[in-house]
Amino acid sequence: MDRVPVVIVGGGPVGLAAALELARHGVRSLLLERHDATTWHPKARNLNTRTMEIARGWGTAVHDALVAVNLPRAWMSRIIYTRTLDGEELGRVSTGGFSGPGRDVSPEMPLLSSQDVFEPILRRGAEASGLAELRFGHEVEGLESGGTGEDDRVVLIVRERASGLAYRVEADYAIAADGADSGVRAQLGIELDGPRGLGHFVNVYFRADLDPWTAHRPAVLFWVASDDTRGVFQPLDARGRWLCQIAYDGRAETFARYDAERCVAWIRAAVGAPRVVPEILSIGTWTMNATVARQLVRGRVLLAGDAAHQLPPTGGFGVNTGVQDVHNFAWKLALVHAGVAAPALLDTYDTERRPVARYNCDRSLENSLMVARINAAASGESGARLSPKDAVAASRRYGNFLGMELGFHYESAAVVPDGSEREPGADEVIDYVPSARPGHRAPHLWLERAGERCSTLDLFARGFTLLTGPAGARWTEAAADARARLGVALDARAIGAEGEWTDPSGGFSELYGIGEDGAVLVRPDGHVAFRAAEAATSPTERLSSALGQVLSRAQG
Structure with missing residues (x-):
């Protein structure tokens, strides 16, 4: 065995x-x-x-x-809605969620x-x-x-x-x-909890030259909605590889009729150009839950x-x-x-x-319903309350979700609250407000050491990381004690003018919500476990107690 x-x-x-x-x-x-x-x-x-x-x-x-x-990058910045690729454009939405938040928010892009x-x-x-x-x-x-x-x-x-x-x-x-x-x-x-069978789709992977309809307006998604075709074109490499999704009734006999010939016909109708010659590479199906x-x-x-x-x-x-x-x-x-x-x-x-x-x-699911409303408006369905243009404008959350992506937080026994209140943005899906409140993703900030540039995120490795202000020597001592007491991997990093890592922007203390002698304990997954605005009394006991709680064990 x-x-x-x-x-x-x-x-x-x-x-x-x-x-x-x-x-x-x-x-x-x-x-x-x-x-x-x-x-x-x-x-x-x-x-x-x-x-x-x-x-x-x-x-x-x-x-x-x-x-x-x-x-x-040009293909990541917007979603475009059309009747067909060759037909009327109904609108477009910028997509910061797909193009990325910028290097001030993260060292990465999607x-x-x-x-x-x-x-x-x-x-x-x-x-x-x-x-x-x-x-x-x-x-x-x-x-x-x-x-x-x-x-x-x-x-x-x-x-x-x-x-x-x-x-x-x-x-x-x-x-x-x-x-x-x-x-x-x-x-x-x-x-499982939640609705199932919300939609059924044929997923078609194909190769075709759609540049005449897309190269002048690159987008991450091209939605089409006409009387005959509803679906989406998704560029895979900007060199002719595409994926499209076609709604159907979910019955096996219906899916069986979507052979290569029928998929080619759908693609031509959705493009609005019978001269397109797609090469069908594979056909699959999936159900939306x-x-x-x-x-x-x-x-x-x-x-x-x-x-x-x-x-x-x-x-x-x-x-x-x-x-x-x-x-x-x-x-x-x-x-x-x-x-x-x-x-x-x-x-x-x-x-x-x-x-x-x-x-x-x-x-x-809300995003999916937004697309359905756009389709209904484009088709002039009797229940449609918005014009196609207004329906597109109302879909801004779809493609703009930085608050949802980076702003989520945890509440559990592995997080030690500090009594602070969460500060959501104007729209909790769209707007990301960086925060080092316990439970949140520790914010990105560019630091330097000996001329080397580094994100705070790169300091969070296999073990726990204690970030302190430049006057955080007592926390560094507390970290050494906690390592010995609990047998846990824990690195202490002083940030600031007198610290190991310099803070060129001068924004570390404000971003992390601590004073010069404060500290933030970050878990190996980059989420804040514990925060102390200042050293105050007994940093050794406070840190060991916090770590003991996170590890689900009594302090030893």
């Missing part, structure tokens, strides 16, 4: 990200994927700004390979490519880590142990599809990233990605919510596996991530 610390079920982008994150934290894993290779169909396209920040931790080779396959391109990059990175074994063509057929709180291990029944050979895998924990129809979730009996699992943790099993939540694709939050799930639980698994944290720390994965998944799901 194979024995590993963590077994990952599913080798899509979320499963591969789990292997990468666990390797970053020094944890060995075994990934089992029933398909023989990574996906051949584009599927997801967007790795957003927060996900690309996470990718910085996967090493230069993976990060730079992802950046290299990005769409040209990636727009396609899943068939970026999945192999993640796979190569995981294989190169030396800590992840990937077995494609191996299907998990059952969970024999690990689904209850009484189980002391996970045991999976696995079959190698090519040979038919069955075997067992034993692990301390399992990650179920096995998709929307997750067999692991079904065996655990975990229900807006569901979240009622539990993300059951026994020794953690759900992630589509196994945990299924989001409408409008906004591109599906894969990103999954990758950020992984980023949340990987460090927790590592500390529990090492005996540094108590198993109760893993419960905070559910507490922290399920509300975020529900929020992302609901906002993505």
